[in-house]
Amino acid sequence: MDCNGNTELTKEKEVVCKMGIIADVQYADIEDRYNFRKTRLRFYRKALTLLQRAVSDWTAEEANCVLQLGDVIDGFNKEEKASESALRTVLEVLKAFPGPIYHTWGNHELYNFTQEELMSTPLFSGNMPQCTCPKGKSYYSFSIHRKLKVVVLNCYEISMLGLSEDSPAYKEAETIIKGNNPKENLNDPDGLRGMCRRFLKLNGAISGTQMDWLKEHLRDATNKRVNVIIMGHCPIFEHSANNMDLLLNCTDAMEVLTDFSDCVVCYLAGHDHEGGSSVDFSGILHITFPGTVESLETDSYATAYLYNDQLVIKGRGSYNSYKTTLRFPLQE
Template sequence: MTLNSGPLCSFGIIADVQYGDIDERYNFHKTRLRNYRKSLVLLERAIRSWTSEGVDSVLQLGDIIDGLNKVHNASRNALSSVTDVIKLFPGPVYHTWGNHELYNFTQEELRGSDLFSGNMPQCACPEGKSYYSFNLHRKLKVVVLNCYEISMLGLPKHSEEYKQAENLILQNNPNESLNNPDGLQGTNRRFVKLNGLVSDSQLKWLKETLQKATNDEENVIIMGHVPICEHSAESMFLCLNHTEIMEAISTYSSCVICYFAGHFHEGGSYVDSSGILHVTFAGTIESQEMDAYATAYLYSDHLAIRGKGSYSSYETKLKFPYDRI
């Protein structure tokens, strides 16, 4: 019997805020309304709720500002607006980057911005890289991927990373617009410019981090903007090398409990054959409700994710339970 049945720690989760001081409009397929100004209100409501509850930290899953800000020369103003709201939260906020950040800024610029969390003292980040890890509790590690380390977004066109992504997409997508998946079948729909992939060196780092977590009996959450499980999101929104990432985390399924992503605004979830819960969180930008976030609670034997408004709720067992006797 434990001395205390309450949560060991708690953290907020939010994805695809995509703020901009822009009039509302429908998405590309004219199926979902995006309210760019309201999304900042929803972010602030989430921050104030987490602060009031005493939540320990926040995971921000990318696309916190919208790409249209670049068209309106408002990228820095938009970033300043969301940063001002985030600073209302008294604890740490951990960010990953999505395609919309990279429509506005280069990856080098983002490394020098408030949206780079790898330089926090509690984070372990390889020098010069933008992926990192940290512990929310001695029994819970979070591993943050850069799903656009190799991509056509936020990188110089002459760089090897840009060329590698471009060649891969061109080999698989014959459409004039490389953001158009028309005619592509199944998971090949992912070969669009709005996706990227992790490098071999990032995969190596991921495996080494998971091996150490296994040795230390730490439960692990992996987060990246882009989904990796084809059953948790529409195929168009999968990471370009999702199979390699899936293989890596399956090898270390004895420690990995969840993979968190955004990117696909309708959201979705799936428990894979290794028992890992994949959650694609709904896009706050398209929420028609007055709340759009989740709060997660780490207990001694499970993680409970409680959705608010347009966000769903989930639970999953820990691989390494915590004995507090």
């Protein structure tokens, strides 16, 4: 009850849940280097310090969980023969957080490990008891609240990364990319125009099976009046990120979200280190969080606060802040 005896107002302002959010830590025990296009400097060792600060702050604030949006270690670890040691180092930092950490995979995890190998590491969260995950798959979902579900995508299920070259998923990705990108260097977008710039080896796609699984989750959430947050490494909305970083089949994914916009609150992604955001024409907030590895700030993360009628994301340092209204109030 507030000073005016208004209990409803107090209930509206209560924080129901807190979620840490971070993207593209890309830790490696190497000196600072520029990205592959030589446009942005990356601070590989500092990224670990920024992750430690984030974990410390989330722990002090008693966050309920953390959403890790992919690329937690950098691809340079592979050539340094440090993939496993870098992952151990990052996991040791994350272990200090007392709650669950929900991971999705980015291209840099797949430069270091195969997708099959990742399934047996802590970067696969789908085997946690609170998660619902199709057998043998790497995408999953979990509930934060009876009125809020988080759906975690594998944006590289169809990919030229982390899969054997003779696998159907690799061949499908190769057909998609080479059919739209005639360049010898399949990670170079120069010369490609508009949305065609996304047809790069560093991006992946969602399979038809995963798309159907997503539809079923959103259909069920709509019927039960449950809010949904979707997270994946690759952005899907062209106005929320550089088009060279979009999901290969982003137009198909956008069509699904639009069809079920009654329940989808927001889509959270990383991958584009500059970050960006936009609200699509169906009212869904798309946020691309910047790369922590390139942060010039002393902080580089966000914390999301769930209220009865809205989601408030407060950025620290290089991360911006956002607010969006829930599709369904938590108390109704």
